Amino acid sequence: PSPLHAKQITDLLPQVKASILFATDTFLSQYARVAEPGDFATLEFAVAGAEKVREETRALFNSKFGGVELLEGYGATEASPVVAVNHPDRNAPGTVGQILPGMDWKLEPVEGIEGGGRLFLRGPNVMSGYVTTAEPLAWEPVQDGWLDTGDIVDVDADGYVTIKGRAKRFAKIGGEMVSLTAVEGIAGAVWPEQRHAVVSIPDSRKGEKLVLVTDHAGAEVAPLAEWARTNGAPELVVPKKIVKVAEVPVLGTGKTDYVAIQKMVEAA
Template identity: 40%
Template sequence: MTLQIPDDVNLFDEMVRQAKARPKKVIIEDLSNALTYNKFLIAVNIMSRKINEVVKNEDRVGIFLPNVVAQVIVLFSLFKNEQKPCILNFTMGTQNIIDCMETASLKTVLTSKEFIKKADLGYTLEEMEKQVKIIYLEDLRDGISAFHKVSGLIESRVSRFKKRETSEVILFTSGTESKPKGVVLTHRNIFANIKQVFAHIEVKETDRIFNPLPLFHSFGMTVGSILPLVTNVKVFLYPSPLSYREIPKAIHKDKSTLFVATNTFFSNYAKFATKEQFQTLRIVVAGAEKLKDDVRETYKNKFGITILEGYGATETSPIISLNTHQHYKEGTVGQLIPLMEAKIAKVEGVEEGGNLLLKGPNVMKGYLIHGKGFVPCGEWYNTGDIAQIDQDGFIHLIARLKRFAKIAGEMISLNKVEELALECFGESAFYTVSIPDKRKGEQIVMFTTKSKISSREFKKFIKSKKMSMLYMPSSIDYVDEIPLLGSGKPNYWALENLAKNK
């Protein structure tokens, strides 16, 4: 049977369909709330009415909230109102957040007093208030009258089904090279990606998703916040992926079966978790950065878990490919999910693989560019990733096109330098960047959290592999910890600045 994606999808309608079929099922939970479908629907009905009272005619509305149930209620409330949520990344830094608000022409942002205080974002909020109106959820909650409650309850019981217009969600790129871009995803893009995943890997209604990834992270949004509500799969939202000791305990308590994180996060969870705490996990997926061999082996040997490496991008809602237990090839990011097509475009100077281009129903509508407005996506989305696709259809990611250094006219993969360091020293605690060099064009600087690393030993190892000495970093510098982006990826931009300012 061919997978069919309807043209007109509103994610609120899809949630209502499930809620009416299973009103008493607990579907979403965080550290302080657990809501059945019915309670969630009533909360959305009330919140959508309150939002409508304060931002009635605004097409786009900003969300600046942590990974808790209230945030998902706000998200679905905007879906119901046929408004476009613009999800702001609170880890981006004040200027980038201001840039995002300008890019999306926001007039109003919804946030929480408690969150601003806990996250120490007072200064950021002061700067935001110079540009937009800030509305606190606490104030909306205090203004909920008996009328709101009764009408919300009645609305949840009325079986008449309103067909809503399909709408959009806007996420933002990290803005490390220029001002952040808004990624415009339609409800159909997101719904298609959910359907594609269900056709690719067996997710059951009895599964329990554990999601520590924030809503501004496209995986945290699609798989961790929307998929559960529109497919009847329970989710536990954890406010921060950085709670390395507490998350294994929370997974054990929830009896979670599906868990997604990045290589960096998996590496840290493994330091504190026991085999018993992870025993209920059935599907464990790594994405956003390359899964390192030592982390893969740790999970196999310590927990008996095969981490399934996948690949995605904000622009593809986000999932592109995924290994499954039935179709698995170590060192790859799996096969394309259904309805996606790929082609490889040759890149001058890159010997192995080429630029990966994609199309499919989950590919974004286009970008919002600061100062320019909306720019539609072409027929093929250019990932900027250098990849190969083998005869079995498995994708081998080689590097970001931007993760190459041009040294003495040769293209050197920075990922390959990190892999060589892992092989030489037995740990994935190495991160490389390139900076300008007057003599050779560019030079490689490596950072490590491992003390007492011998440059001589690494040079000897590269020679023993019969590889060019252009792979040898000009310096190997020790740092206490590697800066991370909110998504859990290493912040190479911060490391690059560190290397330039040495």
């Protein structure tokens, strides 16, 4: 089976009386587009992970399959793998839910980023350490048991976690830290039906420069700049360069393939 077989999968759901569907936003969006309303009738809820759930995916679920709750979660391989997830009775759309019981967490401030910080985890589900090719029979232990997730998150008073982005998915432009994930959100707000990815490349004047890679053939900078002005976003978050592609590269899991995109942009 392959998650790419959207029609076969949605046809199978009622046949096997599936109660829970796990997938990425990319695949859930594809399933929702091809499914008949009755295909999701046996589902109690759907759980999305590995990438941010787009508003259009959530809206599609609500309009087409009103009885199916879409729950977003967050995990890491090193944490076996679930870290946080929304609950059918405690679902806060836009967040990845609350951190699972039995885990300790802390946030370390990141220079240039307001609110939240770099997430560290400790608990019985956290791995002992990383194996390296140099010493395949030994491992590099996790420092003091605290796993550095490399993710910048914010946690509200009720414990709901909002992912701001990977630490390496921030660019420093003119001395300001800019979330590439947030910039992708701007493109998604302007052109919600298309897929977008943002990477950064070196820039002699401002340190780094944003590049938008999109499958929207008519994408231009002007609508992005207009959205930023209307919504109070600074001009430096607007990508000045756009690369248009027939299809934005994705991994087999449905995640955006940023490694391939980075290489493509640098080659161009």
